[in-house]
Amino acid sequence: MTKTIIDNPEFQGMLKHVLEEKIPFCHLLGIKLESFDPDHPQISIAMREQLLGNFSQGMLHGGVIASVLDSMAGFAILLKMAQQSPKDDVLSQMKEFSHMSTIDLRIDYLQPGRGKKFFATAEVTRLGKRVANVLMDLRNDSGDRIATGAAAFMLHTKSS
Amino acid sequence: MTKTIIDNPEFQGMLKHVLEEKIPFCHLLGIKLESFDPDHPQISIAMREQLLGNFSQGMLHGGVIASVLDSMAGFAILLKMAQQSPKDDVLSQMKEFSHMSTIDLRIDYLQPGRGKKFFATAEVTRLGKRVANVLMDLRNDSGDRIATGAAAFMLHTKSS
Amino acid sequence: MTKTIIDNPEFQGMLKHVLEEKIPFCHLLGIKLESFDPDHPQISIAMREQLLGNFSQGMLHGGVIASVLDSMAGFAILLKMAQQSPKDDVLSQMKEFSHMSTIDLRIDYLQPGRGKKFFATAEVTRLGKRVANVLMDLRNDSGDRIATGAAAFMLHTKSS
Amino acid sequence: MTKTIIDNPEFQGMLKHVLEEKIPFCHLLGIKLESFDPDHPQISIAMREQLLGNFSQGMLHGGVIASVLDSMAGFAILLKMAQQSPKDDVLSQMKEFSHMSTIDLRIDYLQPGRGKKFFATAEVTRLGKRVANVLMDLRNDSGDRIATGAAAFMLHTKSS
Numbered sequence: 001m002t003k004t005i006i007d008n009p010e011f012q013g014m015l016k017h018v019l020e021e022k023i024p025f026c027h028l029l030g031i032k033l034e035s036f037d038p039d040h041p042q043i044s045i046a047m048r049e050q051l052l053g054n055f056s057q058g059m060l061h062g063g064v065i066a067s068v069l070d071s072m073a074g075f076a077i078l079l080k081m082a083q084q085s086p087k088d089d090v091l092s093q094m095k096e097f098s099h100m101s102t103i104d105l106r107i108d109y110l111q112p113g114r115g116k117k118f119f120a121t122a123e124v125t126r127l128g129k130r131v132a133n134v135l136m137d138l139r140n141d142s143g144d145r146i147a148t149g150a151a152a153f154m155l156h157t158k159s160s
Numbered sequence: 161m162t163k164t165i166i167d168n169p170e171f172q173g174m175l176k177h178v179l180e181e182k183i184p185f186c187h188l189l190g191i192k193l194e195s196f197d198p199d200h201p202q203i204s205i206a207m208r209e210q211l212l213g214n215f216s217q218g219m220l221h222g223g224v225i226a227s228v229l230d231s232m233a234g235f236a237i238l239l240k241m242a243q244q245s246p247k248d249d250v251l252s253q254m255k256e257f258s259h260m261s262t263i264d265l266r267i268d269y270l271q272p273g274r275g276k277k278f279f280a281t282a283e284v285t286r287l288g289k290r291v292a293n294v295l296m297d298l299r300n301d302s303g304d305r306i307a308t309g310a311a312a313f314m315l316h317t318k319s320s
Numbered sequence: 321m322t323k324t325i326i327d328n329p330e331f332q333g334m335l336k337h338v339l340e341e342k343i344p345f346c347h348l349l350g351i352k353l354e355s356f357d358p359d360h361p362q363i364s365i366a367m368r369e370q371l372l373g374n375f376s377q378g379m380l381h382g383g384v385i386a387s388v389l390d391s392m393a394g395f396a397i398l399l400k401m402a403q404q405s406p407k408d409d410v411l412s413q414m415k416e417f418s419h420m421s422t423i424d425l426r427i428d429y430l431q432p433g434r435g436k437k438f439f440a441t442a443e444v445t446r447l448g449k450r451v452a453n454v455l456m457d458l459r460n461d462s463g464d465r466i467a468t469g470a471a472a473f474m475l476h477t478k479s480s
Numbered sequence: 481m482t483k484t485i486i487d488n489p490e491f492q493g494m495l496k497h498v499l500e501e502k503i504p505f506c507h508l509l510g511i512k513l514e515s516f517d518p519d520h521p522q523i524s525i526a527m528r529e530q531l532l533g534n535f536s537q538g539m540l541h542g543g544v545i546a547s548v549l550d551s552m553a554g555f556a557i558l559l560k561m562a563q564q565s566p567k568d569d570v571l572s573q574m575k576e577f578s579h580m581s582t583i584d585l586r587i588d589y590l591q592p593g594r595g596k597k598f599f600a601t602a603e604v605t606r607l608g609k610r611v612a613n614v615l616m617d618l619r620n621d622s623g624d625r626i627a628t629g630a631a632a633f634m635l636h637t638k639s640s
Binding site for chain 1: 183184185186187188189209210211212213214216217220221222223224226227228230231258261262263264265266267268269272
């Protein structure tokens with residue numbers, strides 16, 4: 001099997017740096033990249049008091065869940081683009097990321113967001129030249145499905 | 161005109177305390193209650209670096225927008241309930257708040273979230289016994305419409 | 321005031337012909353164009369037994385409502401395009417219509433779809449080069465709001 | 481293995497009769513029940529000219545897709561209820577169906593709706609006492625995923 005840009009440690013390191021450190025709100029939430037597999041990408045977030053939406057019941061705020069699933073969708077699209085139309089170098093590949101933007105997002109809240117750690121995954125259901133669609137999923141560390149989501153993204157948003 | 165529970169400073173003070181201080185994630189975002197008018201409720205959020213989704217372009221993260229609009233929807237439903245079926249006392253009225261939960265949320269991102277301050281408003285389009293629907297809107301301090309949203313909420317979630 | 325292409329009876333006649341007669345499913349539903357005003361576009365549909373979703377309760381099927389609001393969104397975008405970037409001739413303007421496609425659609429069902437006639441309207445909340453967003457609304461002949469909707473459309477879908 | 485109400489030919493026959501014949505709009509669309517397995521329910525629809533949304537390109541109207549996926553969601557919930565809380569008799573089980581109603585529906589259109597026959601399936605992601613959530617999927621006879629959807633339903637809507 002050929003090495004792809006996705007397996008490139010420099011690419012993965014840069015993605016981690018951008019998503020975990022340089023995007024301020026992702027950093028504030030504490031988002032961590034867990035898997036770079038374009039078919040099973042994964043990010044996680046650890047519970048902490050600041051993320052609660054309900055002071056008495058210990059549940060994540062719905063906005064935290066939306067934020068994680070929106071970020072998950074963008075990460076999934078970036079990996080799928082790197083898989084399907086790899087660029088020659090890491091920087092060009094990273095550039096795609098800054099050109100995409102969420103058109104819309106739907107979150108279905110299935111269960112109270114209780115747990116110590118939460119894992120999001122996503123499936124890119126369409127990757128067109130200009131629009132991508134993604135389905136997302138959030139589970140807690142007991143495996144309970146907390147929420148599902150769907151998003152549409154615009155790619156290369158400069159001339160939209 | 162009769163004074164309603166909504167005009168009660170104790171009710172407003174308690175709502176401010178809960179939404180601005182006691183709900184950890186709303187406090188983290190810096191959500192402020194601006195209007196208690198059940199027909200034109202409003203909350204605001206001030207831009208700060210931690211809320212950015214893009215380190216170079218100065219735009220709110222889409223998850224911040226989703227979080228503000230989800231919170232706006234809950235606040236709007238609470239006020240509409242206080243208007244249409246007021247309880248005898250402030251505490252009973254507040255209790256309704258802890259019993260509601262978001263079923264689902266859709267956000268449409270219309271323009272980059274740039275600005276110094278952002279104002280959300282909402283319209284409750286259905287207030288049933290068990291389900292409420294809300295339309296939401298976010299504008300920046302120049303009046304640009306940044307996003308719209310739609311949410312369905314479950315009321316009295318205890319026995320759902 | 322200058323006459324625009326929207327005021328052109330040939331344009332309006334062609335639009336009516338296409339939407340009411342030539343699009344088979346719109347014809348099957350009985351969609352009628354009621355207003356070509358790009359700021360207040362309107363279409364209607366008359367109740368008939370075939371459109372019911374519930375044999376005993378006389379309510380429109382949710383899919384009929386979704387179909388009408390999806391069609392309403394497309395019509396609203398076409399009019400807004402004709403207003404904001406009018407083409408030189410009617411045929412070129414009409415061509416825009418065949419190039420657009422729905423990315424996604426959300427419908428909120430607020431009240432049972434009872435009535436003799438239903439009126440849809442829409443507001444185009446973004447008209448970019450490649451993506452448009454629309455909010456839609458359906459009321460019955462008593463003025464009850466039956467449903468609201470939100471849609472994202474892709475424009476010039478050929479190269480998407 | 482115990483025989484359940486779902487395996488009861490009378491129940492299946494009644495469901496077929498209601499969904500394929502007695503619900504007027506489902507009958508108009510030509511919806512057919514293909515599988516009663518509560519874990520893999522399936523319905524189908526055959527292409528015909530009346531269902532086209534585009535006279536030249538041979539694609540299903542987006543509203544047809546929304547209608548099929550909305551119907552699919554209701555059917556999936558009914559089967560899941562019969563599996564998880566079976567009633568003593570067929571009629572009581574069927575009654576659940578007339579008490580449910582769509583709160584909201586989101587459809588993501590992934591590919592042009594081309595094909596001779598289309599198959600929908602669904603997964604019930606939450607079945608509460610009052611609210612159910614469903615994810616839906618539509619494929620054509622070549623296996624291409626045409627659309628995905630998400631819906632929230634209210635159960636026992638009488639007192640909502």
